[in-house]
Amino acid sequence: xxxxxxxxxxxxxxxxxxxxxxxxxxxxxxxxxxxxxxxxxxxxxxxxxxxxxxxxxxxxxxxxxxxxxxxxxxxxxxxxxxxxxxxxxxxxxxxxxxxxxxxxxxxxxxxxxxxxxxxxxxxxxxxxxxxxxxxxxxxxxxxxxxxxxxxxxxxxxxxxxxxxxxxxxxxxxxxxxxxxxxxxxxxxxxxxxxxxxxxxxxxxxxxxxxxxxxxxxxxxxxxxxxxxxxxxxxxxxxxxxxxxxxxxxxxxxxxxxxxxxxxxxxxxxxxxxxxxx
Numbered sequence: 001x002x003x004x005x006x007x008x009x010x011x012x013x014x015x016x017x018x019x020x021x022x023x024x025x026x027x028x029x030x031x032x033x034x035x036x037x038x039x040x041x042x043x044x045x046x047x048x049x050x051x052x053x054x055x056x057x058x059x060x061x062x063x064x065x066x067x068x069x070x071x072x073x074x075x076x077x078x079x080x081x082x083x084x085x086x087x088x089x090x091x092x093x094x095x096x097x098x099x100x101x102x103x104x105x106x107x108x109x110x111x112x113x114x115x116x117x118x119x120x121x122x123x124x125x126x127x128x129x130x131x132x133x134x135x136x137x138x139x140x141x142x143x144x145x146x147x148x149x150x151x152x153x154x155x156x157x158x159x160x161x162x163x164x165x166x167x168x169x170x171x172x173x174x175x176x177x178x179x180x181x182x183x184x185x186x187x188x189x190x191x192x193x194x195x196x197x198x199x200x201x202x203x204x205x206x207x208x209x210x211x212x213x214x215x216x217x218x219x220x221x222x223x224x225x226x227x228x229x230x231x232x233x234x235x236x237x238x239x240x241x242x243x244x245x246x247x248x249x250x251x252x253x254x255x256x257x258x259x260x261x262x263x264x265x266x267x268x269x270x271x272x273x274x275x276x277x
Contacts, residue, residue: 072106111241115225118248125168125252129276132162132203135173136194143180143192152184153191162196162203165273167253172273175246175257179207179269182242186267187211198275202255206270213263222259223247246271 079099084092117123140154147154165172176194183192190210197204214222218229226240250257250271261267 072102072109076102076106108239111239111245114245115241115248118245118252123252125171127166127168129164130167130169130172131164132172132196132205132273133158133160135169135176136196136205139173139176139180140194142177143184146181147184147192150184150188152187152189154180154194155191156194156196158194158196159198163198164276165203165253166276167273168249171249172253175249175271176205176207178242178246182269183207183209183211183267190266199272201275201277202272203275204270204272206268208266208268210266213265214259214261214267215263219259219261223257 076099079095079102082095084095087095114123136156136158140156144154180192180194187209188211192210193206193208195206195208214229221227222229223243223246225244227244228240247257250273253273255271255273257269257271259267259269
């Protein structure tokens with residue numbers, strides 16, 4: 001009887017202990033859930049504040065760019081109307097510097113407007129069947145004189161006919177022109193090759209240069225707004241918006257854009273677009 005009594009008492013104690021543990025666990029669980037809910041609410045409020053700040057920043061950039069664009073157009077026009085033949089060499093050089101920097105400011109304004117429109121999803125696209133062969137030929141022809149000034153070659157490697165893609169001809173040309181301009185800027189020897197091919201249900205376009213290359217650390221950040229490599233900032237300045245704009249345009253076309261590069265051995269910027277079904 002004593003043994004039964006001891007065993008029963010022990011079991012009863014274990015049950016009470018187990019109930020105590022369960023009740024405490026439930027209490028702690030409720031506390032944790034309340035903390036979790038509070039933190040989630042705080043995170044939601046912080047996220048809304050960040051979205052509001054980002055929206056205000058975009059609106060300010062858009063407004064400032066519009067205000068700057070209005071006087072820039074006549075400024076560039078009047079500067080280009082000045083007869084350089086009547087100027088002495090020093091004044092002619094100063095005029096060319098003024099024109100060049102005014103055009104840079106004009107490009108900065110246009111980049112800000114483009115990124116603001118893309119992020120607010122108000123940029124208009126003229127959707128049509130686009131012949132990428134024509135886009136590539138037009139863009140390489142436009143960039144060829146700039147490359148020749150630096151003694152660089154520009155060549156294309158692609159089939160006679162690529163399948164059409166659904167997109168905006170001018171915006172896709174903007175992407176390729178930006179990649180080609182960057183390739184020429186950062187290449188001093190060799191040249192640039194534009195290679196295009198079909199891969200399954202995608203068309204892939206690559207801009208391959210023999211330039212200075214890009215470090216792994218910089219490659220991860222290249223498509224962010226306002227990001228520039230140290231070499232780019234020191235040598236060329238610029239806005240750091242070009243590649244961010246390219247990424248957004250390609251994203252709107254349901255494609256993707258990427259980079260492969262080895263410092264000292266050149267870079268390959270590529271984008272893919274779905275074939276028009």
